[in-house]
Amino acid sequence: MLLNASGCLDALTAPDVARSLDAFVTKTVTPEAREGNEPPRIAETDQGMLNSIGLQNPGIKSFLKDVLPQLKQLGIPIWVSVGGFSAAEYASTCAQLYDVTIELNLSCPNVDEAPESAAEIVAASRAATPLPIYAKLSPQLPDIAEVARAVEAAGADGLSLVNTLRCLALDRRTLRPRLGRGTGGLSGPALKPSALAAVFACWRVTSLPIVGMGGVWNGPDALELIAAGASSVALGTVLFSDPRAPVRVRRELHSAADAVGLSDPWTAVGIAHDPVLSGETTEEMPAFLPN
Amino acid sequence: MFNRERRRVVGSEQVGPYTLVRVDRGRLEPGIPGQFFMLEAPGRLLPRPMSLCLAPPGELAFLLEPIGPGTRALAELEPGDELCVLGPLGNGFRLDVERPLLVGGGIGIAPFPYLSAALGIPPAVLGFRSDRHAEAAALVSNAEVVVEPTLVTEVLRPGHDVLACGPEPMLEAVAALAPSAQLAWEAPMACGYGACYGCVVEIDGRYKRLCVEGPVLAA
Numbered sequence: 001m002l003l004n005a006s007g008c009l010d011a012l013t014a015p016d017v018a019r020s021l022d023a024f025v026t027k028t029v030t031p032e033a034r035e036g037n038e039p040p041r042i043a044e045t046d047q048g049m050l051n052s053i054g055l056q057n058p059g060i061k062s063f064l065k066d067v068l069p070q071l072k073q074l075g076i077p078i079w080v081s082v083g084g085f086s087a088a089e090y091a092s093t094c095a096q097l098y099d100v101t102i103e104l105n106l107s108c109p110n111v112d113e114a115p116e117s118a119a120e121i122v123a124a125s126r127a128a129t130p131l132p133i134y135a136k137l138s139p140q141l142p143d144i145a146e147v148a149r150a151v152e153a154a155g156a157d158g159l160s161l162v163n164t165l166r167c168l169a170l171d172r173r174t175l176r177p178r179l180g181r182g183t184g185g186l187s188g189p190a191l192k193p194s195a196l197a198a199v200f201a202c203w204r205v206t207s208l209p210i211v212g213m214g215g216v217w218n219g220p221d222a223l224e225l226i227a228a229g230a231s232s233v234a235l236g237t238v239l240f241s242d243p244r245a246p247v248r249v250r251r252e253l254h255s256a257a258d259a260v261g262l263s264d265p266w267t268a269v270g271i272a273h274d275p276v277l278s279g280e281t282t283e284e285m286p287a288f289l290p291n
Numbered sequence: 292m293f294n295r296e297r298r299r300v301v302g303s304e305q306v307g308p309y310t311l312v313r314v315d316r317g318r319l320e321p322g323i324p325g326q327f328f329m330l331e332a333p334g335r336l337l338p339r340p341m342s343l344c345l346a347p348p349g350e351l352a353f354l355l356e357p358i359g360p361g362t363r364a365l366a367e368l369e370p371g372d373e374l375c376v377l378g379p380l381g382n383g384f385r386l387d388v389e390r391p392l393l394v395g396g397g398i399g400i401a402p403f404p405y406l407s408a409a410l411g412i413p414p415a416v417l418g419f420r421s422d423r424h425a426e427a428a429a430l431v432s433n434a435e436v437v438v439e440p441t442l443v444t445e446v447l448r449p450g451h452d453v454l455a456c457g458p459e460p461m462l463e464a465v466a467a468l469a470p471s472a473q474l475a476w477e478a479p480m481a482c483g484y485g486a487c488y489g490c491v492v493e494i495d496g497r498y499k500r501l502c503v504e505g506p507v508l509a510a
Contacts, residue, residue, distance in 0.1 A: 013485030013503055014293070027488070035498050042481050042489035044337045044361070049481060053488045056498060188336050240482035241331070241338050243293050243377070 002222075002246055005213045005236035006081035006103060006136070007053065011071055017239070020246040023077040025234065026067075028105045030083045031093055033059035037110060038180035043169045048188030048215075049237055050169050052110045052181040055083050060093045068100075081105050081136070087116040087124035095128040102131050104156075107138030109166035109185040119150035126155030134211065136160035137202075139194040148202040158209040160234070161198040165191060187237040191215040196228045203229025203270055219252025223265055227272040293484055294319055295377040300368045301350060307426030309398065310366040311344065313352040314376060321346035322379025324386070324406035325456075325475050325507040328353070329483040331375040332361035338377065339365065340480045342402040342456075342506070344430070351376070354401040354427065380483045384473050384507050386410060388452035393417075393431070394443050394465055394472075396457025397424060402475060404430045406454065414451075418443035418461070444468055466510035475507045 001022040010027070011018035018024040036056025043050045058067065063080075071078050079101040084090040094102055104125055106118045114121060122135055135151040137144055139162040148159055164185025169178045177183070195214025202210060212230025215237070216222050222233045233253075238245045257265035302313035312330075319328075321343055329338035330353065339361045345352035357366035368374065384402075386409055393403050393415035400417050407413065415434040418441070419425040428436045437446055443457075444464045453472035455465045462474045478490040478501045491498035494508065 007488070008486055010485045017293075017486075036488065036491070039491055039498075040479055041491065042479050042487065044335065044481075046360075049336055051481070051487065051489060056488055056491070237336070237481075240487050241329075241336065242295065242375070243482075243484060243486075244295060 001232040002250055003079065003211060003232060003234040004239060004246075005234040006105065008236040008239050011074055012067070014243060015074060017243045017246065018074055019076060020244075021076065021235075023079055023101070024071065024074060025079040025103060026071070026081050027057055028055050028081040028083040028108065029057050029060050029063045029093060030055055030085075031060055031089050033057065033062065040178060040180055041184075043178040043184065045169050048186045048190040049240075050167055050179060050184035050186055051164070052179045052184035054110045054181065055108060060096055064096060072099075077101065079103050079134070082125070083108060083111075084114060084121075085112065086114050087121045090114070090121050091124040091128040094125040094131070094133070097129065097131060100131060101134065102129065103134045103136050103160050105136050105163070107136055107163035109138070109140075109164055109183070110181060117150070118147050119154040122151045122154040122156045132157040134158040134160045136163055137198070138163050139165055139191070139198050139214070144198050145201040145205045148206050148208070152206045152208050156208060158211065159202055159206070160211045160213065161202060161230070162191070162195045162214045165194060187215070189215040189217055192221060192224075196224060199225055199228040199230050200272060203273065216249065219249055219254070219256040222249055222253045223256045223260075223268060226265060226268050227270070229270045229273070231266070231269050293377055293380070295375055297373050298351075298376050300370050300372045300374065302370055303366070303368055306354065306430065307423045309354050309356050309424075309427050311352055311354050311430075312365060312368055313347070313350050314374070316346075316349050316351050319351060319376060320379060321351060321405070323383030324409050325383030325402050326379035326381050327483065327506060328376050328378030328380065329480075330365060332364045333368070333372075333374065334364055335361045337361070337481050338375070338483070340380075340483050340502070342475070343379065343405050344401050345404045354398065354430070356398040377483065381502050381506050382504070384454050384475070388454070390451045392448070392451035392453050393434075394447065394453050394455040394457070395431075396443060396461040399455075399457030399461070399475070400427055400431060402456055407431055407433070416443045416446055418457070470510055472510040473507050474510055476501055476505055
């Protein structure tokens with residue numbers, strides 16, 4: 001399944017792009033409306049893009065009344081990203097949702113965190129709704145596998161891996177932060193190795209389905225996340241530069257699978273964990289390394 | 292679906308310190324003056340928003356100032372190079388005005404050649420920071436040109452429907468003198484089509500996306 005990463009697409013301004021996905025994931029919704037962080041909110045660096053949007057959203061009440069009914073018209077499954085500043089806030093928002101999959105945003109780098117642990121928030125949300133719950137985790141956790149195990153025990157139905165990395169960019173002339181809030185979340189190709197490591201680690205310790213995301217720019221990137229253990233893949237920053245990315249990545253994913261002898265890319269889920277059979281590698285070793 | 296095409300560069304010319312990049316139009320529409328396109332900047336992660344400067348037959352032309360890695364990469368494009376172009380995007384100028392006056396500053400004159408043609412070559416007041424920058428005024432007919440320290444607001448005449456584009460302090464000063472002006476704003480943008488929420492500006496006390504609500508806004 002191909003999705004968008006939360007906060008990387010507005011289905012109401014780009015419905016055709018949303019329909020080119022298998023499901024649409026909303027921008028994070030919080031109990032109260034939020035204006036978000038002060039601009040500048042984005043900065044491109046040589047390594048990737050930093051954003052500091054700060055969960056701008058209309059609040060759950062307006063979302064349920066004005067936004068969700070329009071999203072339902074798209075005709076594709078809707079995932080609602082839920083945020084909050086305490087376990088009770090997450091649970092309250094979850095209790096008001098219907099006929100969607102929930103993704104708990106437990107890892108926004110651009111707002112203050114809830115005091116409770118990820119597992120406590122998942123448990124409170126689990127008690128509030130029978131809907132499927134995915135836990136979106138940060139690649140900056142000291143031990144993401146341990147948190148994955150904990151949220152599985154607390155009742156999560158799946159994992160979304162990963163959110164952005166908290167980073168900083170300075171203006172080279174003024175030597176001051178380029179973003180209004182100072183730090184922001186790094187996304188783009190630089191995030192992919194981190195996403196792969198997180199998916200790889202969590203696949204080993206839980207039986208939960210994993211949505212892999214982070215720096216996917218093309219079909220081979222998506223296939224790598226699938227091989228690490230993702231049974232779905234989400235597109236993020238690539239959507240900013242190419243609204244047709246879902247169509248292209250889907251096509252390239254099948255070509256990439258075909259190139260390694262797989263008739264269906266989704267049969268490759270987790271194969272990175274299998275021992276190599278032939279000892280062959282498709283990656284060229286750099287010529288300057290001795291033997 | 293938004294129109295995004297891979298287009299070929301057919302020309303790149305220096306205009307003072309600016310660069311006018313011309314691309315083969317393909318099936319892209321030029322849109323309404325003041326609308327913008329996202330241009331793929333070679334070697335960069337994100338495309339760059341550029342308003343359309345000229346729409347010669349079969350071409351789209353963009354005036355840019357090479358000041359950062361993205362605009363420098365675009366300025367270095369040569370005929371035959373290719374880049375992806377997405378657009379037109381956003382809301383352009385309202386053209387139903389009786390006595391138009393174009394007011395521009397620096398690279399903010401970029402949309403004016405196309406806008407001027409659409410409005411029947413109305414008068415324009417253009418401000419630049421140096422004589423070299425002012426060479427770009429040659430792109431806009433019927434223009435009065437001022438160079439710093441003289442500011443465009445010092446030569447504004449009352450009784451016009453002002454359509455303005457330029458740096459923020461200029462737009463704010465123009466809005467104070469011409470409360471019914473149409474102002475084309477600028478903000479860093481990642482996507483140009485409402486996806487990223489990166490380009491917000493404060494409108495009526497709320498942060499709104501410039502790419503969706505603008506870039507042309509009422510004063």
